[in-house]
Amino acid sequence: MKSVKKKITAMLLTILLIFSGSMIAVDVMQPVTVAAASAVKLNKTSLTMTKGKTYQLKLRPAQKKVKWSSSKKKVVSVSKRGKLTAKKAGKATITAKVGKKKYTCKVTVKNKPAAVLTKADKEKAEVLKLINKERKAQGKSSLKMNDTLNAAADKRAKELTQLFSHTRPNGESCFSILSEKKYQVNYRSAGENIAAGYTDAADVMNGWMNSPGHRANILSDSYDQVGIGYYYDANAPYRYYWVQIFMGSW
DSSP: OOOHHHHHHHHHHHHHHHHHHHHHOOOOOOOOOOOOOOOEESSOOOEEEETTTTEEEEEESSSOOOOEEEOOOEEEOOTTTEEEEEOOOOEEEEEEEEEEEEEEEEEEOOOOOOOOOOHHHHHHHHHHHHHHHHHHHHHHOOOEEEHHHHHHHHHHHHTTTTOOSSBOSSBBBBBGGGGTTTOOOOSSSSEEEOOOEEOOOHHHHHHTTTTTHHHHHHHHOOSSSEEEEEETTTTSSSSSSEEEEEEEEE
């Protein structure tokens, strides 16, 4: 029986194969992969900027005709080419329109972070505060801090580590610094106080106010501006060096 069944099965398979071969046409298709079009998108969909900074938004892949717009131009503006400029703190939405399609980026603009004050900055501010406190007590007008004089005073403070004198290391008068191209100022009158070894603003102001000549400069009616210099050098003889440059403007 086993051998008969095998023959019958073999015959059936043969018949089916012949039948299939004569009656059915089968097309064998190779699988076809269709490449999907690259999705258009912005290089940023959300962005945090600092006031005054710029950023270039782009559509990828690049598109030929793009219309850019900002929901709040006073917060952040956008050029025809997608360049953002942060104007003031706030939030806005930037839209890139291509035909009927729109692509957006939410932008948050923050103010510039407050500058971190160094020890020197803090000491200078305290010296100015104490100067004007002393002047007010004597019925004098306040002195204004002058950034150019500050820079000159800083250089003079550093020079004091080489020569503690109103004469500069190059042999010139201390006031020659006001004629240097970097610090050049037009002044009517000028004065200089120097000190060394005092560790902080209160300490050095106490020393100056207890010295007649230095006190006279601090309280003089001839000046309306001041520059304050501070320099620290652990290897210098007195380590702490201070300078006040007073100026009367025209």
